[in-house]
Amino acid sequence: MRPLVILSLACLPASPALAAFPCDELWGERNAVYAEAGYCFKTQRGIAAFGNAQCRFSDIRDVPLSARDRAKVAEIVREEARNGCRD
Incomplete structure (x- = not known):
């Protein structure tokens, strides 16, 4: 499994810029928002x-x-x- 790389999308424009990100990076960025807000992950991947x-x-x-x-x-x-990404 590749190491998870979390990139900040905060300064990027909407969809066209996001389209360049692979599913793993989108997953990481989405879940980073929840982690920073205090979510308790249930999946091994999230934990x-x-x-x-x-x-x-x-x-x-x-x-x-x-x-x-x-x-x-x-x-x-x-x-x-x-992008057809799945968790």
């Missing part, structure tokens, strides 16, 4: 990438995200769907 040492929310619906983070996650999810 291996982000750990659960500082987690506070077991249900992803309870994770408090800013409007900016919600928009970022939504854009990444759309790009993952366009």
